[in-house]
Amino acid sequence: VDFALNEEQRMFRSMFRDFAANEIEPQAEEIDHEETLPPAMLRQAANQGFLGATLPEDYFGAELDGVSYAMLIEAVASACMSMAVVMITHVSAVAESILAYGTDAQKEEWLMAMAAGEAVGAFALTEPDAGSDAASLQTQAAEAGDEVVLNGVKSWVTNGEIAGLFLVFARGPEGIDAYLVPVDTPGLTVGYREPTLGLRSATLNTVYLEDCRVPADNRLGAPGQGWEIARQARDREAIGLAAAGLGVAADAIDVAAQFATERVQFGVPIAKKQAIQTYVADCHAQTEALRYLVYHAAWLMDQEEKVSTEAATAKAFAARVARDVTNQMVQVMGGYGYMEDYPMARKYRDARTLGIIGGPTELHQVRVAQKIFAARDVEIEP
Amino acid sequence: MDFTFSPEHTALRRMIREFAENEVAPIAAEIDREHRVPYDVMRKLGEVGLLGVCFPQEYGGMGAGEMGYCILMEELGRICTSTATNVGAHIGIGAMAIYLDGDEEQKEKYLKPLASGEKFAAFGLTESNAGSDAANINTRAVREGDSWFLDGGKIYITNGGYADVITVLAVTDPSLGARGGITAFILESDWEGFSVAREEDKMGIRGTSTAELVFDGLRVPQENVLGKVGEGFVTFMKSLDMGRLTLGAACLGGAQAAVDWSVEWAKTRQQFGAEIAHKQSVQWMIADMATEVEALRSLVYRVAWMVDSGQSFTQLAAMCKMYGSEVASRAIDMALQIHGGLGLSRDFPIERAFRDARIAEIFEGTNEIQRIVIASNIFRQHGVRIRP
Numbered sequence: 156v157d158f159a160l161n162e163e164q165r166m167f168r169s170m171f172r173d174f175a176a177n178e179i180e181p182q183a184e185e186i187d188h189e190e191t192l193p194p195a196m197l198r199q200a201a202n203q204g205f206l207g208a209t210l211p212e213d214y215f216g217a218e219l220d221g222v223s224y225a226m227l228i229e230a231v232a233s234a235c236m237s238m239a240v241v242m243i244t245h246v247s248a249v250a251e252s253i254l255a256y257g258t259d260a261q262k263e264e265w266l267m268a269m270a271a272g273e274a275v276g277a278f279a280l281t282e283p284d285a286g287s288d289a290a291s292l293q294t295q296a297a298e299a300g301d302e303v304v305l306n307g308v309k310s311w312v313t314n315g316e317i318a319g320l321f322l323v324f325a326r327g328p329e330g331i332d333a334y335l336v337p338v339d340t341p342g343l344t345v346g347y348r349e350p351t352l353g354l355r356s357a358t359l360n361t362v363y364l365e366d367c368r369v370p371a372d373n374r375l376g377a378p379g380q381g382w383e384i385a386r387q388a389r390d391r392e393a394i395g396l397a398a399a400g401l402g403v404a405a406d407a408i409d410v411a412a413q414f415a416t417e418r419v420q421f422g423v424p425i426a427k428k429q430a431i432q433t434y435v436a437d438c439h440a441q442t443e444a445l446r447y448l449v450y451h452a453a454w455l456m457d458q459e460e461k462v463s464t465e466a467a468t469a470k471a472f473a474a475r476v477a478r479d480v481t482n483q484m485v486q487v488m489g490g491y492g493y494m495e496d497y498p499m500a501r502k503y504r505d506a507r508t509l510g511i512i513g514g515p516t517e518l519h520q521v522r523v524a525q526k527i528f529a530a531r532d533v534e535i536e537p
Numbered sequence: 538m539d540f541t542f543s544p545e546h547t548a549l550r551r552m553i554r555e556f557a558e559n560e561v562a563p564i565a566a567e568i569d570r571e572h573r574v575p576y577d578v579m580r581k582l583g584e585v586g587l588l589g590v591c592f593p594q595e596y597g598g599m600g601a602g603e604m605g606y607c608i609l610m611e612e613l614g615r616i617c618t619s620t621a622t623n624v625g626a627h628i629g630i631g632a633m634a635i636y637l638d639g640d641e642e643q644k645e646k647y648l649k650p651l652a653s654g655e656k657f658a659a660f661g662l663t664e665s666n667a668g669s670d671a672a673n674i675n676t677r678a679v680r681e682g683d684s685w686f687l688d689g690g691k692i693y694i695t696n697g698g699y700a701d702v703i704t705v706l707a708v709t710d711p712s713l714g715a716r717g718g719i720t721a722f723i724l725e726s727d728w729e730g731f732s733v734a735r736e737e738d739k740m741g742i743r744g745t746s747t748a749e750l751v752f753d754g755l756r757v758p759q760e761n762v763l764g765k766v767g768e769g770f771v772t773f774m775k776s777l778d779m780g781r782l783t784l785g786a787a788c789l790g791g792a793q794a795a796v797d798w799s800v801e802w803a804k805t806r807q808q809f810g811a812e813i814a815h816k817q818s819v820q821w822m823i824a825d826m827a828t829e830v831e832a833l834r835s836l837v838y839r840v841a842w843m844v845d846s847g848q849s850f851t852q853l854a855a856m857c858k859m860y861g862s863e864v865a866s867r868a869i870d871m872a873l874q875i876h877g878g879l880g881l882s883r884d885f886p887i888e889r890a891f892r893d894a895r896i897a898e899i900f901e902g903t904n905e906i907q908r909i910v911i912a913s914n915i916f917r918q919h920g921v922r923i924r925p
Contacts, residue, residue, distance in 0.1 A: 284807070291810075310878070311878050349878070349881070349882050349884075350882060350883035350884060351881045351882060351883065351888075352873075352880075352881045352882075352883070352888045352891060352892070353881070419666070420668060420669050420670040420673070421669075421670045421673075421924075421925050422670075428905075430905050430908075478870075482866075482895075485895065485899075486898060486899070486903070486904070486905075489668055489669070489899055489903055490663075490668060490692075490693050490899055490900065492899070493739055493740050493741070493895065493896055493899055494737055494738060494739055494740070495738040495739060495740055496737075496738055500739075500740035503740070503895070504740065504892070507870075507873070507881075507891065508881055510873075510874055511873075511874070511877055511878060511880065511881055515874065515877055516874070517816070517818040517874075520818075536809070537809050
């Protein structure tokens with residue numbers, strides 16, 4: 156066991172923190188109010204190589220290891236969780252799926268463009284009647300010569316409004332298939348944007364596929380392999396979201412702890428009050444426990460092991476920790492924690508979304524229980 | 538013991554529920570979205586007598602007691618936290634201070650139009666250096682003949698942006714502190730020297746006004762001293778006790794709504810081939826929130842009965858506010874989880890309820906202050922004096 160970051164990871168971490176502090180944090184409040192992510196922010200991230208964070212250098216990626224990537228997401232989320240979620244979807248869910256399953260031609264066509272930020276990726280799996288229940292997907296993929304015709308409705312598609320490329324999951328003759336669908340494909344329409352509690356500068360949209368034709372060559376992986384592609388993407392996404400939860404929780408403690416040293420009540424900074432000390436200590440313990448769940452899961456993924464259980468554990472825990480820690484830190488700041496011109500209210504709204512997006516906590520917990528009981532020869536159905 | 542509501546209170550609840558569903562429910566989402574105080578609703582509440590629900594008939598009130606007032610707050614809290622908050626600041630702390638310690642002329646002049654909704658009230662306590670440490674105020678009142686001159690300001694004042702009548706605390710003798718040195722005054726917002734400096738942009742209760750008030754050489758006549766000179770802090774703390782109980786009642790309504798929405802949704806939403814009502818994770822959440830709601834209901838109405846029967850209730854009012862706000866937050870958090878994506882969407886009421894509920898753990902005395910009130914009461918009975 157070695158808990159130390161190597162020299163490169165330490166250097167990366169300070170670079171990520173600088174990027175978050177200089178390029179994202181100053182705009183975080185405004186973009187939340189305006190509910191848009193400025194293209195310039197994505198360009199800045201692309202210039203640093205962050206939109207191809209884990210891609211090989213051949214595709215202009217930054218080729219980060221798993222732990223460094225988790226630290227990147229953590230740093231970005233500490234400034235703005237919306238931006239972190241946009242990046243997780245783009246890098247972990249879409250680009251890495253192409254890297255893992257794409258043909259050389261598909262990788263050539265998309266990965267450089269994604270790393271450069273010319274094409275943002277969107278992950279179109281969820282449907283109105285298949286929230287947690289992704290196996291009951293209704294979107295159809297019908298073969299028509301050397302084309303495939305897609306029909307169906309996808310909901311809560313992250314990056315819907317800013318995407319150049321949609322990774323669409325649909326039911327084909329041999330099971331679930333995955334397709335690469337460029338945004339300008341006739342028949343693909345980006346529809347209603349969910350007005351959400353948090354993550355307000357990310358876009359979550361309904362996407363309609365109406366006789367949407369793509370070349371059969373746009374299938375990612377083999378026929379029927381879509382479900383496995385989705386599973387792996389969701390494992391990576393879960394670790395990314397857990398890292399985002401870590402970032403928002405850790406930063407909430409930083410902001411509230413600073414406030415507690417400055418806010419004087421009853422003649423002393425409230426940091427001197429035992430109740431505040433208890434809140435901060437308890438939140439710190441949860442956040443540090445989360446940190447090691449996240450880094451461990453990220454490291455394990457680099458060892459090319461199946462990480463479904465670790466990813467689900469980290470995501471479920473992160474959702475709880477991010478919610479509870481931001482909630483407690485709102486309390487430390489009192490009235491100031493409730494005002495939108497201080498950052499804590501936004502952090503609290505953003506953090507709460509983690510219990511739902513990327514699959515609800517209950518589903519992740521069932522996945523963990525499945526593994527625990529499988530070791531005892533008991534099969535668990537969700 | 539008798540846990541039933543009187544026929545009068547049952548009829549009152551029916552009338553309020555009808556009002557809330559017909560007049561408040563249709564605008565609840567809109568006032569949040571538009572960040573707008575529902576003046577029309579406030580005026581109508583006055584017209585039907587509800588803004589005087591707990592005051593005696595001689596002041597234009599309904600005489601339904603604290604019990605009736607809790608029913609009003611529960612029913613409004615069920616539908617719209619912003620409206621409940623506007624009403625709570627108006628009746629529960631604003632007008633209440635005048636009712637509790639005002640003289641007959643003050644009640645005639647101010648309480649009557651407040652009870653009828655011709656005028657609106659706010660309660661001016663908090664300052665930038667006096668939040669939880671409420672006695673640490675800096676607003677100063679200096680006496681010159683028959684007048685007092687106020688300089689200073691208040692922050693985070695609910696109803697502050699539109700209230701006509703505002704009760705405020707100011708230091709009248711800096712050498713004496715909270716006991717003896719602080720006096721309550723009744724101000725009118727159209728007096729010279731009064732201004733609204735700022736409206737806050739809040740996470741929730743966006744259908745309310747939370748304002749910063751500035752007093753600049755504001756002249757207040759002697760007859761507008763509320764209670765005795767030097768005893769204002771006590772007047773304000775008594776009002777807050779009432780406000781805390783009824784805030785608990787509003788939280789009860791919010792928490793009950795969370796249970797109701799969750800049950801309805803769980804009956805219809807299908808996942809993995811069955812209604813989610815059949816999932817134990819959902820059942821546990823429903824059971825937990827329903828249990829807490831029932832415990833809160835018993836607490837709130839027991840304390841209302843204590844108030845109406847003249848018993849002391851400071852410690853229990855603090856419990857109502859603290860427990861009520863936490864029960865509501867937990868219940869709404871669970872309702873959000875049960876609703877999944879819909880729980881996050883501003884198109885449905887849970888998202889608003891989630892933002893709205895969070896304030897109740899903070900305002901009218903943070904829950905930390907409530908715990909201090911409760912603990913000091915308990916330790917005092919055991920001969921131990923504790924300081925915050």
